[in-house]
Amino acid sequence: MPAVEELSAKDVGPHPLLAFLQSQPKKALSRLYQRPSSCLCIFRLLGPLERQIVMNILWLDASIPASTMSSWVVREGKKEYDQALIELSRIDVLVNSATELTLSATFKTSLRQAITGGGSTGSFGVPLPGHSEHPTPSIATLDTYALEKWESILHYMVSSGTGLPSAKPSAGVEFLLERSGLMAKAREMTSSQITSTGFQFLLHTPHDQLWALLLQYLEMSEERKTDIVEVISFLFMLSTMELGKEYSVDTLTKAQEHMLSDLRDYGLVWQRKATPRRFSPTRLATTLTSSLPPLPTATGAGGAGDSKGEGFIVLETNYRIYAYTDNPLQTAVLNLFINLKSRFPNLVVGSITRDSVKRALMNGITADQIISYLTTHAHPQMRKNKPLIPVTVQDQIRLWELEKNRVKSDEGYLYTSFASLADYEYVLKHGRELGVILWESAARRCFFTSVEGHASIRLFIERSGQNQQPNRG
Known part of the structure; x- marks a missing residue:
């Protein structure tokens, strides 16, 4: 067994869904673990150390002495190892006693079934063959659909803060944005306006953005007395489906069928019409529990963005920015913290100024978030620089933030x-x-x-x- 510190060296924080699962009763978790697809997805969401612990005892028919497991751990990694056991116990994956370690029986059986392919529970969905009159949608069609739906949500948020016109999303999407604290209605206004939290949300990666909304969706489902196990298991089922295939609606529960209309609005599910008996997951859905990018092209705010490893921003030491993009959403996000000077086909020119950074700070965006966004979306040519972002620019952005925080007002x-x-x-x-x-x-x-x-x-x-x-x- 490799040294524990090698596995925990990566600074990978726990997935936010795991914290939500910790708040669920053991009876609900036991029902969830009856589905092999759910166990496989939870295994994907675990940290590398937790995954190795699970795999080391998954195929054991009996429990393993706790002393035996701990003897495989180097002294420097003991703290991380103990914390991993606690995290696994909190979501009822591991039965951790003072003397023995074993996986919960339901989780062990279902995860084994997910890996070996046994059983016929249909927890991974039931694929349907293509129809001559209505052929299965292409992957390009699904990507375009998901991209348009997701960017329309983000563009609506950005436009509400700038006064620019934007297509209004469905009432369900708008309600979800308000419940998430990303948008709010002012007393004197009928339309929603982006909040400080919403501005910060725009600079996150698309994977973090998507899960932030889905976690709020899960909390709303609990308030509506919807079976939370059915909701979570359907999200897990979508993440294990194959992109470019259609699946049957007939095997879904009533709660899961009701979810289809909401997930269509978010861009996770494609359907030919409002009430068909088949559906196709988009890339947003199939990458929910994986490390693959949720969108095919580099076009979203804060990472709804570029293809993996690519970027579009060139930043000079004189604070001038060249953004090689013709995407209106990317341009709108840049406008949150830079002053735009010129626009050309596939190119936007602007600069970071004291006023533009102060405007961003007033909207709740921090200096670190600005620097992180510039780093994440740096052009490949710029990535040759060491450091990637000029130190003078980083220091000045942080100094402008300190300047804002220098005076504190209290009533x-x-x-x-x-x-x-x-x-x-x-x-x-x-x-x-x-x-x-x-x-x-x-x-x-x-x-x-x-x-x-x-x-x-x-x-x-x-x-x-x-x-x-x-x-x-």
Whole structure:
């Protein structure tokens, strides 16, 4: 068994879906693990160390002594090994006692079946042959459909922040964006506007964006009293299907059939019409639990983007940016933190300025997110540079962020004009005990309290017989 630290060296954080599964009751997890496709997908989502632990005991008919497993672990990797056991136990994959280790019976049986191909549960979907009148859609057709659907959602978010016209998505998509905190309706406006969280969302990778929305979808399903096991298992089923094939609707449950209309709006599923008896998963669906890019071309915001290993941005040390793209969504995302100067066929020219970065910071985008976006989408020619992003540009972007954070504003009350230093210190001491003092100046005999602490300070002054009039600030 290789050294544990070699497996855990990669800085790969746990998948957000695993945290959601930890919150589910063991009975629901047991039902989920009855489907081989679900167990295979969960295995894919595990970290490299967790996967190796599972594989080392998957084919054992009896439990393995905990001391035997731990003896294979180098001393430096003991902490990571113990944490991996805890993570597996939390999702009920591993039965971890003080003396023995074994996989849960249901998970072991289903994962074995998924690997060996045995059984006929249909958890991987039932493929259908092509029809002469309605042939199976090509992969190019599915990619185009998924790309248009996904980019329309992101473009709607970007356009709401810039005032540019954009096609409005379905009511279900708009509701999901609002529930996710990515968009919100102002009191005086009827249409939704992008939030600070939404701006940050645009700079994430498409895989992270997709799972952020799907996790919110899962939480909404729980609120609607939908069988969460059916919802999760259908997402897992889609991720194990073959791109470019059609599958039967007849084997789906009622809850899963209802999901098809929502997943069509997100671009995960293609159907010839609204109520057919067959459907095709798109690349967005088949890559849900894999490391492959969810979209075929480099066109999304923050990674809805380029083909793997490619990019379109060239950044010079004078802060000038050349973006080799004609995609309106990519241009709109760049406009969040650069000043656009010129547009040509397949080329956008702009520059990073103090005002453009301040505008981005005001929208909730951080300096690290800007630098990360520029790094992720750097042109192949630019990747020859060491470092990839000029240090002067990185430092200046961070300095502009520090400049913004240098002054902090708080709403509260200013207490001044104390009759004596003793009175000032007496009241100030009480405010410190309450933890409501935001600022103080002994030389000027004044201090500033939070709004929440004003009532307590005011009552204390009245009881002590002082006549103090605070000023609202």
